Amino acid sequence: MQYSHLQDLNQAQLRAVEHDPNIPLQILAGPGSGKTKVLTTRIAHLISQRSIEPSSICAVTFTNKAANEMRERLSKLIGMETTSLIRMGTFHALCAMFLRRHANLVKLNGNFTVCDSDESKKIVSKLLKAHRVKLATKAITLREEAVLSLISKAKSKGHSPDDVLDMLEDPSKRRKAQKKADIGSISALIDQTIATLYRDYERTLRDNNSLDFDDLLIYGVRLFRDHRKVGKWCKHILVDEFQDTNTMQYELMQHIAAANRCVTIVGDPDQSIYGWRSAEVENLQRMRQDFPSTIQILLEHNYRSTGSILAASVAIVAQDKSRIPKTLHTQHAIGPNPTLQAFPSEYEEATFIATEIKRLLAATGDMLKWSDFAVLLRYNSLSRAIESALQQQGIPNRVLGGHKFFERSEVKDILAYMQVIDNPQFIPAFSRAVNTPSRGIGEKTISEMLTRAATLNLSPLEVAERIYDEQMPDIKPPVRRKLKSFIEPIKNLRKLANNGELPSNLIRTLLDLIHYENHLKKTQPDADSRWDNVQELINFAREFEVNESSNLQLPESPLPGERVAGENDWEDHPDEFDHNAFDEDGIAEIKPGANSKLASHRDTPLRLFLQASMLSTDVQTQDSRADNNKVTITTCHAAKGLEWPVVFVPAVEKGTFPSSRAEDVEEERRLLYVACTRAQGLLYLSHSTGRMVSGETKPQEISEFIWVVKRSTPGLFSATPPNLSREDRTLLASVLHRDAPDEAKVSQRLEEHYRTAGQTSWSSRPGGSTNRYRQPPSTSNFMPNSDAALTSTSYQGNLYFGSRTRHQPHAFVLQRRLHQQSHINPVQIKYTLFLEPHCRRPEVPSSTPRLGKLYPTNRTRKL
DNA sequence: CAATGGGTGGTTTTT
DNA sequence: CCACCCATTG
Numbered sequence: 001m002q003y004s005h006l007q008d009l010n011q012a013q014l015r016a017v018e019h020d021p022n023i024p025l026q027i028l029a030g031p032g033s034g035k036t037k038v039l040t041t042r043i044a045h046l047i048s049q050r051s052i053e054p055s056s057i058c059a060v061t062f063t064n065k066a067a068n069e070m071r072e073r074l075s076k077l078i079g080m081e082t083t084s085l086i087r088m089g090t091f092h093a094l095c096a097m098f099l100r101r102h103a104n105l106v107k108l109n110g111n112f113t114v115c116d117s118d119e120s121k122k123i124v125s126k127l128l129k130a131h132r133v134k135l136a137t138k139a140i141t142l143r144e145e146a147v148l149s150l151i152s153k154a155k156s157k158g159h160s161p162d163d164v165l166d167m168l169e170d171p172s173k174r175r176k177a178q179k180k181a182d183i184g185s186i187s188a189l190i191d192q193t194i195a196t197l198y199r200d201y202e203r204t205l206r207d208n209n210s211l212d213f214d215d216l217l218i219y220g221v222r223l224f225r226d227h228r229k230v231g232k233w234c235k236h237i238l239v240d241e242f243q244d245t246n247t248m249q250y251e252l253m254q255h256i257a258a259a260n261r262c263v264t265i266v267g268d269p270d271q272s273i274y275g276w277r278s279a280e281v282e283n284l285q286r287m288r289q290d291f292p293s294t295i296q297i298l299l300e301h302n303y304r305s306t307g308s309i310l311a312a313s314v315a316i317v318a319q320d321k322s323r324i325p326k327t328l329h330t331q332h333a334i335g336p337n338p339t340l341q342a343f344p345s346e347y348e349e350a351t352f353i354a355t356e357i358k359r360l361l362a363a364t365g366d367m368l369k370w371s372d373f374a375v376l377l378r379y380n381s382l383s384r385a386i387e388s389a390l391q392q393q394g395i396p397n398r399v400l401g402g403h404k405f406f407e408r409s410e411v412k413d414i415l416a417y418m419q420v421i422d423n424p425q426f427i428p429a430f431s432r433a434v435n436t437p438s439r440g441i442g443e444k445t446i447s448e449m450l451t452r453a454a455t456l457n458l459s460p461l462e463v464a465e466r467i468y469d470e471q472m473p474d475i476k477p478p479v480r481r482k483l484k485s486f487i488e489p490i491k492n493l494r495k496l497a498n499n500g501e502l503p504s505n506l507i508r509t510l511l512d513l514i515h516y517e518n519h520l521k522k523t524q525p526d527a528d529s530r531w532d533n534v535q536e537l538i539n540f541a542r543e544f545e546v547n548e549s550s551n552l553q554l555p556e557s558p559l560p561g562e563r564v565a566g567e568n569d570w571e572d573h574p575d576e577f578d579h580n581a582f583d584e585d586g587i588a589e590i591k592p593g594a595n596s597k598l599a600s601h602r603d604t605p606l607r608l609f610l611q612a613s614m615l616s617t618d619v620q621t622q623d624s625r626a627d628n629n630k631v632t633i634t635t636c637h638a639a640k641g642l643e644w645p646v647v648f649v650p651a652v653e654k655g656t657f658p659s660s661r662a663e664d665v666e667e668e669r670r671l672l673y674v675a676c677t678r679a680q681g682l683l684y685l686s687h688s689t690g691r692m693v694s695g696e697t698k699p700q701e702i703s704e705f706i707w708v709v710k711r712s713t714p715g716l717f718s719a720t721p722p723n724l725s726r727e728d729r730t731l732l733a734s735v736l737h738r739d740a741p742d743e744a745k746v747s748q749r750l751e752e753h754y755r756t757a758g759q760t761s762w763s764s765r766p767g768g769s770t771n772r773y774r775q776p777p778s779t780s781n782f783m784p785n786s787d788a789a790l791t792s793t794s795y796q797g798n799l800y801f802g803s804r805t806r807h808q809p810h811a812f813v814l815q816r817r818l819h820q821q822s823h824i825n826p827v828q829i830k831y832t833l834f835l836e837p838h839c840r841r842p843e844v845p846s847s848t849p850r851l852g853k854l855y856p857t858n859r860t861r862k863l
Numbered sequence: 864c865a866a867t868g869g870g871t872g873g874t875t876t877t878t
Numbered sequence: 879c880c881a882c883c884c885a886t887t888g
Contacts, residue, residue, distance in 0.1 A: 379875040442865045637876045
């Protein structure tokens, strides 16, 4: 490795990079201490100085995004080709790819489908119905999410359904708290029910040839634990965000590292924010026990933030009494204090953020751009007011997270077809696809098919096919003919898929065969944007194909879904292979020779694509690729590991920070710490004294996290935004490693800003009351005036102000939706008006009908 | 039996 | 603004 890469490391970082690979290493890295840099440089070091094969290195990240970033950074250090050999990804993705390859070793089928939480929820919901009556008599209602979360917790700890049931039956094994509860009491009934649900849920998943996220880890542990060969390739494993690993992930690390026990982990207990997902900070301690020679290196030098941001952040987290005190230094100057402001409502708060962003652009003479700003929220639904305000002021923005791309119904429709083709046993996909678009196959018919499938031990798809092929009697209300438009496309696509057709082409063919675009137009008001999403899915597939196929040409490629160690190992050392490990169910005959053939059958591009789809959370849209100069709105959780020059954290209020549902208050405090430490140059905390909570404006108090700090150390925050003096600008530039802005430009932009502010920003108009936005003078507003454009034919229609979907962010444009239902009387027209409080005077395209009057509302209102 | 529309209630955080 | 439940209609 070139000297230059090591040159700009500090001493601690350098020690971490060059640390003896054979001695387990814990790097405890505070925020902004360059941990990713250390991790990547260490990997480069291992390869170039310690002669470790890239393909023997396993790098585990917490999210796909982090994996991609690491891949990018490494590419710059050691080149794309070498980088692509490293086995990199999330624990889930790594498990998934090894499980595909070695499915038979843990009695799975290679074509298992990864079940997402939506489908899990539906499964639980179905199972829950059987218990509902019994529970209702005791006035208990169990919500699916609650059940699922308990199941997930059990699974993350490695408790099987039997373990849980045993614990219930044998009171001596119970925890004390549970012991107190009388047997037969309500809580015992709940426990019993949940244990049963857990068992049935697992059974259902297996019947569906499916694994949920937790299963990927559980089966991964089994695979690596019971079949040492599978992990033999690993000479060094590096784990990022170690403080957020759960028990299963810890064990995975152990078993993958088993052969050489060469481990590097990076973590920061102060940033552990995933306890609710069964992450255990204790894993840091546990590692030191399990790997007794572990060395700790502390990275305490923060390169990211100004002194005042760091001081405020540390003051927040230091309130945690159980925290192990740690130091963090910064080389940067103090800089302007973080701002702490109160607003009367979320709208003023949001409006302030929007105008402040504009002001900062001006005040820095455009040294800052839109993408330098982030708004970090405790939860996604807080984004509405922010999005709305940014839209209002024409600030480009993007919401990260939120409802995920892959959870959108149009995307799920397409994926369901793909899943059915790949894994006909996966019932959720079958049930969805079989009647999309509507074929007149309803609930009853589907459940009849499912029952037949269960009793005959066939996949539901086979049942449908047999009915269609007349190999099986039809169902009472004849359904055979209706199945034609389902079975024919499936047969077609299946053939293509088995011949290794590219997923993108499969999707295109599918869209054609089932006339999906038509279906959207007929059924969805926002068909255009939904169709865009479908196109985006094709783009995702294309991108995937390009990346994947280039990797496939490499003999030992590491990317998710890629052919990995197992196969080559078997061929290299066939005698070493443990044949007993195979299960008894007939697949046992697989020999190294036969395997490659089978493998080629297994790893259809479709399957790899589906796996990637299920494991990736978000997708880069065409839009964001073309123009990513946008303000980021996202959750504090999703912001982990990222940084921005300017960060806003709104809603720092009781009930939000900490969340009223949070179990662990200290974790919430750390979450706020994580959010604050994302900021490089400027940090704005704000709270509102009133906030709309489920339709009702409720008074809000400032978060105790801040209140306590503010009281004990008053000087940490400033009550007004920084005026951004020349000195501030220079500091900002130095923190960001940018050139200081041109002074003439600053004054020119500022002048321009204040000249136009009054016009563009209606919030700054004088004389408004708090609720002026929610009760606008009705005369100055609009409402559809039906007739003009709408008279001619007969239809039902909806009019929307601002379909505020993330993938089509053109809010406040009037959209018209027409239902062609010619039998309906022409005069019968219905409108729905979605009007956000911010939407005062929407731009109405001239092509749409003129509007009469508006009924003041802050909610949906029908006319 | 299926489709559709209307009404309603409810949202932490994520692989 | 979704997902879900219900009533009505085809």
